Amino acid sequence: MPDLHYLTIHEAADLLRKREVTSRELTQAALDRITAVDGRVQAFLAVTAERALAQADAADARLAAGETGDLLGVPVAIKDVMATKGVPTTCGSKMLEHFVPPYDGTVVRRLFDAGAVMVGKTNMDEFAMGSSTENSAYFPTRNPWALDRVPGGSSGGSAAAVAAGEAIYALGSDTGGSIRQPAALCGVVGMKPTYGRVSRFGLVAFASSLDQIGPFTHDVRDMATVLNAICGHDDADSTSAPVETPDFSAGLGRGVRGLRIGVPKEYMPETLDVGVRARVEAALAALQEQGAEITHGVPLPSTEAALAVYYVIAPSEASANLARYDGVKYGFSYQQGATMWENMEKTRGLGFGAEVKRRIMIGTYALSSGYYDAYYLKAQKVRTVIRREFDAAFEKYDVLVAPVTPSTAFKIGEKTADPFEMYLNDVFTLPVNIAGLPGISVPAGFVDGLPVGLQVIGKPFDEETVLRVAQAYEQTADWRATKPPL
Amino acid sequence: MKLDREVVLHIAKLARVDLSEAEVAMFSEQLSEILTHFDVLSAVDTEGVEPTAHTLPIRNVFAEDRSRPSLSQDEVLALAPNTEDGYLRVRAVLE
Numbered sequence A: 001m002p003d004l005h006y007l008t009i010h011e012a013a014d015l016l017r018k019r020e021v022t023s024r025e026l027t028q029a030a031l032d033r034i035t036a037v038d039g040r041v042q043a044f045l046a047v048t049a050e051r052a053l054a055q056a057d058a059a060d061a062r063l064a065a066g067e068t069g070d071l072l073g074v075p076v077a078i079k080d081v082m083a084t085k086g087v088p089t090t091c092g093s094k095m096l097e098h099f100v101p102p103y104d105g106t107v108v109r110r111l112f113d114a115g116a117v118m119v120g121k122t123n124m125d126e127f128a129m130g131s132s133t134e135n136s137a138y139f140p141t142r143n144p145w146a147l148d149r150v151p152g153g154s155s156g157g158s159a160a161a162v163a164a165g166e167a168i169y170a171l172g173s174d175t176g177g178s179i180r181q182p183a184a185l186c187g188v189v190g191m192k193p194t195y196g197r198v199s200r201f202g203l204v205a206f207a208s209s210l211d212q213i214g215p216f217t218h219d220v221r222d223m224a225t226v227l228n229a230i231c232g233h234d235d236a237d238s239t240s241a242p243v244e245t246p247d248f249s250a251g252l253g254r255g256v257r258g259l260r261i262g263v264p265k266e267y268m269p270e271t272l273d274v275g276v277r278a279r280v281e282a283a284l285a286a287l288q289e290q291g292a293e294i295t296h297g298v299p300l301p302s303t304e305a306a307l308a309v310y311y312v313i314a315p316s317e318a319s320a321n322l323a324r325y326d327g328v329k330y331g332f333s334y335q336q337g338a339t340m341w342e343n344m345e346k347t348r349g350l351g352f353g354a355e356v357k358r359r360i361m362i363g364t365y366a367l368s369s370g371y372y373d374a375y376y377l378k379a380q381k382v383r384t385v386i387r388r389e390f391d392a393a394f395e396k397y398d399v400l401v402a403p404v405t406p407s408t409a410f411k412i413g414e415k416t417a418d419p420f421e422m423y424l425n426d427v428f429t430l431p432v433n434i435a436g437l438p439g440i441s442v443p444a445g446f447v448d449g450l451p452v453g454l455q456v457i458g459k460p461f462d463e464e465t466v467l468r469v470a471q472a473y474e475q476t477a478d479w480r481a482t483k484p485p486l
Numbered sequence B: 001m002k003l004d005r006e007v008v009l010h011i012a013k014l015a016r017v018d019l020s021e022a023e024v025a026m027f028s029e030q031l032s033e034i035l036t037h038f039d040v041l042s043a044v045d046t047e048g049v050e051p052t053a054h055t056l057p058i059r060n061v062f063a064e065d066r067s068r069p070s071l072s073q074d075e076v077l078a079l080a081p082n083t084e085d086g087y088l089r090v091r092a093v094l095e
Helices: A011-016 A021-039 A048-066 A106-113 A156-163 A180-186 A221-232 A274-289 A303-324 A339-350 A354-365 A374-396 A419-426 A430-434 A464-473 B005-015 B021-043 B074-079
Strands: A044-047 A077-078 A118-120 A169-174 A189-192 A212-217 A260-265 A293-299 A399-403 A441-446 A452-458
Touching: A011 A221, A021 A044, A021 A048, A021 A077, A021 A118, A021 A354, A044 A156, A048 A118, A077 A106, A077 A156, A077 A180, A106 A118, A118 A156, A118 A180, A118 B005, A156 A212, A156 B074, A180 A189, A180 A441, A180 A452, A180 B074, A189 A221, A189 A274, A189 A464, A212 A221, A221 A430, A221 A441, A221 A464, A221 B005, A260 A274, A260 A354, A260 A374, A274 A399, A274 A452, A274 A464, A293 A303, A293 A374, A303 A374, A303 A419, A303 A430, A303 B021, A354 A374, A354 B005, A354 B021, A374 A399, A374 A430, A374 B021, A399 A464, A441 A464, B005 B021
Parallel strands: A077 A118, A077 A169, A260 A293, A260 A399
Antiparallel strands: A044 A118, A169 A212, A189 A212, A189 A441, A399 A452, A441 A452
């Protein structure tokens, strides 16, 4: 029997089906692993052991009754940005330290209906704003491959939890790279589906036109399995796309022969880390070997402007979304002031951390009278230009392949002094959110012992081809055989 | 564009965020620097280009006009820091 805590979903489901393990045993193995390593990794804000074992027993009863299901009885970790009924949902913020949602988000409910066992809520940058999980109001999460380095962010806890074997899969959210970037830096598979594919109901809002929930898994086959469970239209989210969900698992295993792969010129700049470049080139060679047609130098000329578009639009939307934290309805509340306004301003001044305040300030400025046209409206127009450039590329290519990040995981504290330097981490991932496209990060080897991710970007609602390419590459290498030195 | 102390305080007022003196100084520096990186936007030709608010090909979404169960008043007010007789309670609004 392999280590239970490092099983894939399909391996775990197989053992459960054959009655070789119980959900309780799988869950206990995950909880034991958390006890053994999380003091060092710090992936979890809350471990819900008692509740998990109760869910495991319920899953075992369903299995004993003859029910089957890919996720039935399998342990999952959930980013603390998703509402979980009766379980605190802090969003990594002091503002929501004592917030206990009275409902489950749609995706959480779908997983629970499928028999998932939640082992805990994972750490994150406050309100999902950050690229290193250092902006958590509680503590930083550490990269399982090198504990003095960041796991990426904002879903750093979820990525680290899967990499460290503390959960078999996890959920995160991706507004500008917050799933793909930590997946790359932690050496696991992470995917942002097409905007509208997954309901955002119960996802604490950051930037509503960019946010999307997605999974972290050990392999691409598991990714398809979790997507099957979480995707689909939801009346509770008006931006949920009214489209059919294909069987993502059925589309796997067809290889890449004849597929046209474009490599965007702007995503392979001179400044790209040489080790990362070498891993991406090796992956492209492997895909070519499998029969894909690779074309380098595909132009996406507005890539340089994408960072500015993102850092206007995301903070603008955030400044509006975060207006709800007023100390009146729920969350942290300062009550010592003489007036309502004083209480509200102190609530927000004390309840939000520096990065959240920074983005609220940027967004408020960009939306303020006299600057709206120059910043917000202009950014929305450039957003259209960026979308058109992707559209043009997808007329010639089935997918685009690129690095996920400009470098491997950096040291904790290395980039906290300069916010803009931190923002540059997402330069290859945030254009995908701007255009609403599906994108995956799949492990592509190591540089000096640190993981590198390969990004595959697809047409809107064409997750199937993205998964197909990612799996074809995955099968040329066995990176999963190497585990973090914990 | 340099954001001086007055502008930072004005934005903080609009956003209803109380800032410490140290934060006002820090944001004056950092926001000014971040804004210089936005200059790249003006270099992109957007003549005649429509803005994108979101990427889905849908506009308005209508729901059937009928009532559905929702959370109870008790459950929702239990989250509030200060309530009275089924209302949210705040300090005087008018100064």
